[in-house]
Amino acid sequence: MAQTRAVRTRATIVRAAGELFGERGYHGASTTDILERCGLTRGALYFHFPSKEAIADAVVDHQAQALSAPERESPLQATIALTFAYADSLLRDPVMRGAVRLAVEQGTYRKPDAAPYEGPQEAVLGLFLQAEARGELLTTADPHAIARLMVAAFTGVQLVSDALTGRGDLMERLTDLWRYLLPGIANPGLLPHLRVPDLDS
Amino acid sequence: MAQTRAVRTRATIVRAAGELFGERGYHGASTTDILERCGLTRGALYFHFPSKEAIADAVVDHQAQALSAPERESPLQATIALTFAYADSLLRDPVMRGAVRLAVEQGTYRKPDAAPYEGPQEAVLGLFLQAEARGELLTTADPHAIARLMVAAFTGVQLVSDALTGRGDLMERLTDLWRYLLPGIANPGLLPHLRVPDLDS
Incomplete structure (x- = not known):
């Protein structure tokens, strides 16, 4: 159950980040923008991804x-x-x-x-x-x-x-x-x- | 004579900016980087170009x-x-x-x-x-x-x-x-x- 939620949270982050990178490019979208769009805390974000670069890698994948x-x-x-x-x-x-x-x-x-x-x-x-x-x-x-x-x-x-x-x-x-x-x-x-x-x- | 020098200065700026944008992209190169590379003052730069965006346009041209x-x-x-x-x-x-x-x-x-x-x-x-x-x-x-x-x-x-x-x-x-x-x-x-x-x- 906890794992399912973790998977879902990760997907939510990747989706929000993918949308933002697509609209604004890598530099145009900050981690704050990503957090705002997916409605998560910074702690939740860094639990899944150590850096903005790591989120970008997940989007590319x-x-x-x-x-x-x-x-x-x-x-x-x-x-x-x-x-x-x-x-x-x-x-x-x-x-x-x-x-x-x-x-x-x-x-x-x-x-x-x-x-x-x-x-x-x-x-x-x-x-x-x-x-x-x-x-x-x-x-x-x-x-x-x-x-x-x-x-x-x-x-x-x-x-x-x-x-x-x-x-x-x-x-x-x-x-x-x-x-x-x-x-x-x-x-x-x-x-x-x-x-x-x-x-x- | 003055015009020749102006033309030459403009070309120097476009060259330095073109090199830097090619190496680092638009966001990776600041006007300070451009000034450092071409050895000009900020005043000389803004005499020719009102903004970094205007320099980028000249590079695209x-x-x-x-x-x-x-x-x-x-x-x-x-x-x-x-x-x-x-x-x-x-x-x-x-x-x-x-x-x-x-x-x-x-x-x-x-x-x-x-x-x-x-x-x-x-x-x-x-x-x-x-x-x-x-x-x-x-x-x-x-x-x-x-x-x-x-x-x-x-x-x-x-x-x-x-x-x-x-x-x-x-x-x-x-x-x-x-x-x-x-x-x-x-x-x-x-x-x-x-x-x-x-x-x-």
Whole structure:
């Protein structure tokens, strides 16, 4: 029972901090702001997190929940679906927006670090390797190179979409990314069968 | 003579500020840090810039110098060359790195703003429209959509390259971006004639 409450309290802190970091960036949100938003005492906060930096790390880790690929027959289709599900969670979940903003601006709270990109890269690479094994990729497409490219291009697409339209055109931009990239990576026979966009909801 | 010195002083401030913003972000660099680095008095600084925000704006404007396309026979080849020249200036010029970091993190010093993306987008769109007129693009490639995509993807590529390798793999990543994107945008007859990477130096 006590543990359940502790888990819930921790989640409350991460949610409030994620919202605030997403809205204001790391420097724009103090621990006092976080406490005010979640209605907890400073003691409760420091019981769960030794520092503001540790809260930010927990917010960044939150993106892992958006990295399990939706079930699809084709691994390449599953990759497409994964990116649209991730984009969808960015639109729906303020903690995801906080996680992504901290990743992009992470130099502002600690040294640049590979961690926030490793999870997405591994998820996408795993799917591209399956796609390669199934003959879904062009033989000229290197799964490692296109996984790296997809994560970087997606990062830029969501960032610029946020700056220019508050992510209002995110889905349209992501559709374009796949539309123009697929001819360079997918087996031409597969192209007419791929669905872009691909969203469950 | 006095004006020449004023121009030079202004450039000294922008250079010092650009370096510092590139290294530490907007919040990590104070006007005192900027003064220390350029060896000027506070009076001299405020003669040129009313605020730290105004200095940041001048640093962001600095990227315009990297947006004139190198001369090439083919507009599509000129687009490729432009992106490599821009990447090269990121590697060589610390003020460019400051400009790009402020653009990416601009929400931290003022509201998100289209300005830093407008210049690159116009430059790339102008070239893609020429490429379309010359029959260099696939008829399925919309110049507006691919200009928007190129600017966003480039933004992400340089950002993730910076976070993971301090931009050590920037040229390799940019080469991959073009390599995998060209089949979706360029006339197939042109493909074997395009040079990637394309750098003057």
